[in-house]
Structures are given as C-alpha cells and as structure tokens.
Amino acid sequence: MTGTTEHQPAARRSDATRATILAAARKRFAADGYEKATIRAIARDANIDPSMVMRYYGNKAALFAVAVAIDPDLPGLPLEPPGEIGRTLVRHFLTLWEENGELTALMRVGATDPAAAERMQSVLREQLIPLARRVGPDPEQAQMRAALCASTVLGLALTRYVLRFPASMALSHEEIVDWLGATVQRYLTAPAP
C-alpha cells in the first residue's frame, strides 16, 4: 500500500500547496478577471514562487479551467409544486452564487472571453432550456422562455456580485426570491402576451 486508503493516488506532501494555489487563484479570478489576475499575484497570495503554479497546473488557462469547474445541476431540482418552480430556481441560483465565487469569476471572464461565455451558454442549452420545455405550455417557446429566465438571474448576479451596485447588494434573500421568483415563474409558465 502506498497511501492511507486503497486505490487512491498517494497523498503527496505538495497537496496542501496545490490547494492553496487553487484557492488563491479562485479569489483572484473572481476579484480581477482573467487578464488582471496575474500568475505572480496568485503566487504571492499563496506565498510560493510563480514557477510552482506552472509546475502544478501547466499554464494559466489550465489553472483557470480547474478554478471555475462547476455545475449548477438544475435537473436535480424538484418540479413540485408547479407554482413554485420560479421561486425554487431563483433560490437555487442565489445559494449557488453565494457559496462559491467561481461563478463571479466566470462572469467577469465571460465579459471578454468567448470561451467562458460559451461555458455559461452551455448551462442554458443543456439544463435551462430542457427544464423550460418540461414545465412550459409550448415546447416551441422553450428557448425563448429559458433565455428570459437566464437574463433575469444573470442580471441580478451582474448588478449584485460583479458590478456591486449598493442598491442591489442591499436586497435581502427574501426580497430577491419573492420578486424574481414571480418573474421567472411568469417567464416559464404564463401564456405568451
């Protein structure tokens, strides 16, 4: 046996450093975006040499990819009661965003990097549109309804976590779920105007 448990790669002494680097990278990417979050700054935060970042993660792009790997896991959401789907979705996204800053990083980078924008779009395509197709009145409108929901949720995230408007940060969780929940519910289920 090489490690503490079977079939596991041996626990290395450098694992702690790896984790420190990753944490610092997440923080920097979320705060500054891709370009302004330099390898040197990340290394300084992690109290190691910049070359270590390269050794453990290959290059900057690969580090970013590892740092923002996340899945909203929308299919796991309960669809009952049908009148509560909007609120459920908004609450889910809200906690998702509060718990990990990776999403803020992804949005900051998506503003200028097409690859990150594509990553965000894939969530819409593979999770939100199918959901809209299942709960909406007309499957043909699923794409439109999902797009409206995405703009609702991302709009709040933009003003609250990226641009950090005080008026948006002042909103309580309850207020957000109440107001945006009703909006998303309407976008998903109401008949087209």
Place this chain on the structure above:
Amino acid sequence: MTGTTEHQPAARRSDATRATILAAARKRFAADGYEKATIRAIARDANIDPSMVMRYYGNKAALFAVAVAIDPDLPGLPLEPPGEIGRTLVRHFLTLWEENGELTALMRVGATDPAAAERMQSVLREQLIPLARRVGPDPEQAQMRAALCASTVLGLALTRYVLRFPASMALSHEEIVDWLGATVQRYLTAPAP
C-alpha cells in the same frame, strides 16, 4: 474668419483622422474590453501609427473616457400613460443599446474595472432611482425597485450583447418589450409581495 462658420474652432485637416480613431476605438472596446483592445490594434484598424492615438487623445484611459461618453437621458421620458412606463423604459433602453455599441463596451469594461462600474451605477443613482421614486407607491422602496429594474435591463443586455447567447439574440424587439415591459412595470408600481 478662420473656418466655415463663425465662433467655431477652425476645421482641421486632422478631424477626419480623429474621428476614424474614435470609431475604431469604440468598436475595439466594445468587442474586446479594455485590456484586450490595444492601442496598436486600434491604430491598425484606423490605418495610422499608434503614436497618433497618443497625440490626439493623450493616453489610453482618456481615449476610453471619450469613447464611452453617453447619457441615457431617462428624465426626458414620458411618464404617461402610467400603465405603460415599463414598456416605455424597456423600449428606450433597447434602442439605446442597438444604436451605439458604447454601452456594450462600458459593460465589458465594468466587469473588471471599478471606475466603469461606478459610471454605470451613477445612471442608476441619478436617473433610475429618482424615476422609481416618482412613479412608485412608496418612496422608501425606490432604491429597491430601481435595483430590480436595473438588473432586468442589464441582464438582457448581458446575455444579448455581451455574452451573445443565441437564444437571447433570437428574441424580437416586440417580445422583449412585451415580456420585460411587464416585469419592469411590476417592479416599479406593484405593491410589495
């Protein structure tokens, strides 16, 4: 007389170049954001030497400031009929965004630059909140209601013009005004839930 009309600064031969530079700058900033829109690239687009950009605009930050100078002019909007304010506002922002790409540039930069974010916030503070105070039921809720409206409009702009989600770009002007107009109307005037 020095120019073609009185009391005007003389028309200079370089005005055309100045305008070309500014147009190229707007396009690049909107497409790439602040960091990736290099002076060299802007100059190449304008078919002149990078040093000319400096001569005419001082430095990169000043060029950006000139390139994104814009005022949504919300106070000029008609508040009648009161049931149409939401639609009016959404329509106004929509044409504003379609007509000039400066707003896209401002959002791309605001994602990583606090100064640009502050510029956007000033619109909310000086124009949207006062408007919400006038048309809303309770002046104390004006800040909250304006924040919700801002997130609605900016959310659409984000998914449609910045991230360029196909599902969002596929929406017609009528669909946007219908769906988002009702949302904004509710955020502004409906009693708190």
Place this chain on the structure above:
DNA sequence: TAGTGTTGCCAACACGCGTTGACCAACAAG
C-alpha cells in the same frame, strides 16, 4: 550512509504593452 525522487526558489528568457521623442513631408504665410 548512500541514493533517489520531490518540493521549492532564483534568474532569466521572449514577448507585447503603453508611451516617448526624433525625424520627415506637405502645406500656408511672408
């Protein structure tokens, strides 16, 4: 104790950036 791989630091590379100043061509005024 000798040997081998791992963990880390240091110095340097090549590159692209914003920015500067010297220099040249065209034109207008005397």
Place this chain on the structure above:
DNA sequence: CTTGTTGGTCAACGCGTGTTGGCAACACTA
C-alpha cells in the same frame, strides 16, 4: 524662396507578463 506649422511615420524605451530550466534543500528507501 524661406519659414513656421501641421499631419504623420519610425524606432526605441521601460515595464510587466507568461513561461522555462537550473540548482539547492529536504524526505524517504535501501
């Protein structure tokens, strides 16, 4: 024709970046 102003190019600077390779210290195995 001469002189001064304007519009423009060219080559270079200093800097910070991502990235690389060499080298010292350590930890573990035999």
